[in-house]
Amino acid sequence: MPTGRVSVFKQAGTPFEIREYPTPDVEPGGILVRNTGAMICGSELHGWRGEGRLQSSDNVIPKVLGHEFTGVVHSLGEGVDSDSLRRPLKEGDRVAFPFFFPCNRCYHCVRGEHHACPHRMRRNMAGLDEYPYCDGGMADYYYLQPGHYVYKVPDELPDAAIPPLNCALAQVLWGLERVRVHFGDTVVVQGAGGLGVYATAVAHDMGASQVIVIDGQPGRLEMAKQCGASDVISMREYPTAESRVERVMELTGGIGADVVVEVVGVAAATLEGIEMCRLNGKYVDIGNVVPGDITMPASKVIGKQLKWFGTVHYNPWIIESALQFLRRTRDTYPLANIASHSFPLEEINKAFEFAEWHGKEEGTAAQRVMLSM
Numbered sequence: 001m002p003t004g005r006v007s008v009f010k011q012a013g014t015p016f017e018i019r020e021y022p023t024p025d026v027e028p029g030g031i032l033v034r035n036t037g038a039m040i041c042g043s044e045l046h047g048w049r050g051e052g053r054l055q056s057s058d059n060v061i062p063k064v065l066g067h068e069f070t071g072v073v074h075s076l077g078e079g080v081d082s083d084s085l086r087r088p089l090k091e092g093d094r095v096a097f098p099f100f101f102p103c104n105r106c107y108h109c110v111r112g113e114h115h116a117c118p119h120r121m122r123r124n125m126a127g128l129d130e131y132p133y134c135d136g137g138m139a140d141y142y143y144l145q146p147g148h149y150v151y152k153v154p155d156e157l158p159d160a161a162i163p164p165l166n167c168a169l170a171q172v173l174w175g176l177e178r179v180r181v182h183f184g185d186t187v188v189v190q191g192a193g194g195l196g197v198y199a200t201a202v203a204h205d206m207g208a209s210q211v212i213v214i215d216g217q218p219g220r221l222e223m224a225k226q227c228g229a230s231d232v233i234s235m236r237e238y239p240t241a242e243s244r245v246e247r248v249m250e251l252t253g254g255i256g257a258d259v260v261v262e263v264v265g266v267a268a269a270t271l272e273g274i275e276m277c278r279l280n281g282k283y284v285d286i287g288n289v290v291p292g293d294i295t296m297p298a299s300k301v302i303g304k305q306l307k308w309f310g311t312v313h314y315n316p317w318i319i320e321s322a323l324q325f326l327r328r329t330r331d332t333y334p335l336a337n338i339a340s341h342s343f344p345l346e347e348i349n350k351a352f353e354f355a356e357w358h359g360k361e362e363g364t365a366a367q368r369v370m371l372s373m
């Protein structure tokens with residue numbers, strides 16, 4: 001078995017270190033993937049800065065980051081000759097897969113609630129020196145244990161379209177699927193970063209009549225328009241929460257939105273978004289995985305009869321839906337261009353600094369930064 005480079009995250013504020021690690025012997029039913037591209041997710045920028053999850057005690061540090069990634073089959077274990085939909089799979093085929101691993105042997109999994117499997121985060125369970133070594137996207141290899149869901153990537157899709165699919169796109173698709181966006185709905189999307197532009201396109205594709213997108217950066221709002229936004233609210237023009245809520249009310253004839261999606265990653269956005277929901281509306285909270293919790297105004301949620309959907313992860317069939325969505329709409333939305341910049345893996349430190357700076361830069365599209373292997 002080959003060895004491969006792993007970019008090691010030691011702690012916030014220290015540079016990544018590239019080390020060489022072994023790859024595991026591929027068990028019957030397992031697949032070794034040679035990674036080709038990994039995207040820097042906003043949640044990883046939070047961890048890199050020292051905010052939130054990557055620093056918490058239930059995580060093993062040092063570790064390898066990278067959960068938005070893709071690759072090609074390097075070697076197939078005994079007995080594997082197809083993907084999760086029984087389509088033929090061979091070495092060299094491009095694949096997409098969830099970055100978590102529902103156990104299929106628990107209360108939640110047997111009910112089909114793989115997104116809520118308490119054992120799904122294998123990434124928190126092993127150190128870098130322990131089997132199966134290949135545990136993240138910002139490295140040369142990743143190991144899919146026997147039973148891992150895996151899907152062949154359609155030929156029509158470019159490589160750069162795939163890495164954010166298993167987090168950003170799958171997550172918003174699952175969120176909007178769970179709340180059931182209906183034909184003719186009004187949907188508000190708070191935030192037009194990677195998740196926001198995907199949410200815009202998915203809501204538009206699901207038949208929403210009005211998709212209102214809120215962000216502070218003109219480049220991002222421009223991208224949202226190309227992805228089906230009917231209206232945009234610039235935070236420069238509407239700098240306060242009250243003014244943005246008022247604007248949503250204006251745009252919806254005083255009713256409010258059927259569905260509001262939070263993909264900002266700022267806790268206060270949730271309180272603002274709840275105000276934008278109509279009576280009996282639905283709120284999908286995805287981005288609020290940051291420190292600085294809010295206090296949920298229970299009487300408001302009850303009074304407005306809101307359905308509030310906290311959303312982390314998804315069921316595995318969503319990956320195939322996401323692939324087919326990208327294939328079907330590849331000439332409609334510019335989603336293949338979501339990787340705006342690419343760096344080789346050795347330049348991971350530069351890539352993170354660039355992503356940080358690029359995210360704050362005035363007027364840029366601030367789409368995602370990719371590492372290529």
Ligand SMILES: [Zn+2]
Nearest residue numbers: 041043167168
């Ligand atoms: Zn992510």
Ligand SMILES: [Zn+2]
Nearest residue numbers: 103106109117
């Ligand atoms: Zn389970």
